[in-house]
Amino acid sequence: MRKHPKGLYVLFFTELWERYSFYSMMAILSLYMNESLHFDVAHVGRIYGLYTAGVYFLPLFGGLLADRVLGFNRAVIAGGVLMMFGHLVLGVEALPFFFTGLVLLASGSGLLKPNLSTLVGNLYRDRPELRDQGYSIYYMGINIGGFISPITVAWIRMHYGYSPAFMSAAVAMVISLAVYIFFNRHLRDAAQNVDDTAASATAVSSSDARQRVLTLLIVFVISTVFWLAWYQIFYTFTFWARDNVSTSIAPEQFSSFESFGVIVFTPLIVTFWAWLMRRNLEPSTPVKMLMGLGLLAIAFSILGTGSLAGGDTGRVTSTWLITANLIMAFGEIALSPIGMSLVNRLAPPRQRGLLMGAWFVSLATGGYLAGRIGVFWDRVPHHQFFFGVAATLVIVGLPLSFLTPQIKRTIARAEA
Numbered sequence: 001m002r003k004h005p006k007g008l009y010v011l012f013f014t015e016l017w018e019r020y021s022f023y024s025m026m027a028i029l030s031l032y033m034n035e036s037l038h039f040d041v042a043h044v045g046r047i048y049g050l051y052t053a054g055v056y057f058l059p060l061f062g063g064l065l066a067d068r069v070l071g072f073n074r075a076v077i078a079g080g081v082l083m084m085f086g087h088l089v090l091g092v093e094a095l096p097f098f099f100t101g102l103v104l105l106a107s108g109s110g111l112l113k114p115n116l117s118t119l120v121g122n123l124y125r126d127r128p129e130l131r132d133q134g135y136s137i138y139y140m141g142i143n144i145g146g147f148i149s150p151i152t153v154a155w156i157r158m159h160y161g162y163s164p165a166f167m168s169a170a171v172a173m174v175i176s177l178a179v180y181i182f183f184n185r186h187l188r189d190a191a192q193n194v195d196d197t198a199a200s201a202t203a204v205s206s207s208d209a210r211q212r213v214l215t216l217l218i219v220f221v222i223s224t225v226f227w228l229a230w231y232q233i234f235y236t237f238t239f240w241a242r243d244n245v246s247t248s249i250a251p252e253q254f255s256s257f258e259s260f261g262v263i264v265f266t267p268l269i270v271t272f273w274a275w276l277m278r279r280n281l282e283p284s285t286p287v288k289m290l291m292g293l294g295l296l297a298i299a300f301s302i303l304g305t306g307s308l309a310g311g312d313t314g315r316v317t318s319t320w321l322i323t324a325n326l327i328m329a330f331g332e333i334a335l336s337p338i339g340m341s342l343v344n345r346l347a348p349p350r351q352r353g354l355l356m357g358a359w360f361v362s363l364a365t366g367g368y369l370a371g372r373i374g375v376f377w378d379r380v381p382h383h384q385f386f387f388g389v390a391a392t393l394v395i396v397g398l399p400l401s402f403l404t405p406q407i408k409r410t411i412a413r414a415e416a
Contacts, residue, residue: 224362
């Protein structure tokens with residue numbers, strides 16, 4: 001039985017601490033803008049959307065730079081250093097430092113995110129049958145960081161204030177960089193760019209490459225709509241938890257339930273997929289991704305119901321928000337690691353870094369739209385907002401479901 005490469009665990013812990021730094025900052029970002037910088041909710045949404053878009057749009061260029069100029073190792077290390085300084089600058093509680101810190105963080109993420117994800121896929125060049133499992137294990141690292149960071153940063157914020165809370169994320173980036181640099185020998189082969197003349201690079205015809213890219217564009221649309229809803233976790237969910245939920249839990253800590261769900265449910269779902277596969281009943285990759293949209297629609301419908309039950313103007317039990325977060329975890333498992341793996345499988349070899357960057361552009365667009373639609377939070381009753389997002393997921397998901405046969409055919413040709 002073939003084993004996963006050692007490099008996977010290097011990337012697992014590199015990403016765990018990078019995600020700790022990112023999610024700890026995201027957990028308190030909306031509260032900081034509202035409570036410390038005194039931005040109204042609509043202005044918070046505009047900045048939140050633009051920053052999230054920057055974090056996930058710049059990977060398009062980060063992937064291109066790694067492909068053509070820097071190589072994967074230098075791109076990852078440079079990105080990590082920029083993020084570390086971004087967290088330190090953000091810890092200075094003054095408006096110019098705030099925006100400078102956000103720019104540094106977005107630029108660093110642009111170099112680091114797509115190239116770590118591409119390296120995961122590159123580790124499996126000689127064992128492609130394990131690639132999906134590898135991405136699922138890697139994704140566990142993301143969510144362990146996502147689980148512990150809101151809990152920790154909320155405690156730091158409540159006891160010491162926003163500045164130490166932001167700066168604590170820089171420590172996590174130091175650990176992330178140390179892991180990557182000290183154990184880099186396990187990534188030596190994966191970090192090699194594909195030679196333009198290599199057989200793997202020339203095996204894909206130009207027409208096949210175009211078909212693959214067109215198929216990935218459909219996947220990116222599904223991803224965009226998913227993240228439009230998902231990124232409400234750090235924005236409108238946080239304000240609803242603060243203002244409309246009867247609880248002693250800090251508002252930014254509720255996002256930990258979603259990451260906890262991913263950690264706990266991933267082994268169960270992977271086992272369930274394997275059980276279905278043995279019976280030739282496993283859903284195809286595009287169907288799994290559409291299931292992710294449907295699960296998010298259910299989660300938002302639950303929050304809409306909770307708002308009608310008293311959460312529009314009063315306070316309701318935290319069960320509504322916890323349940324919605326756990327259902328969203330199922331949706332994330334169904335879409336995100338599968339999507340990353342699919343990009344790595346379908347992207348023509350010479351464009352792999354660029355198209356992994358394009359995957360993150362779909363997150364950028366979703367994050368930006370999350371901030372844009374969030375400006376309606378104070379303008380309509382909360383139940384209308386939540387049900388509106390649920391309806392958007394369904395309205396977009398249904399017509400895209402008719403394109404699943406085309407995606408399946410493209411995947412079959414690529415794997416053949």
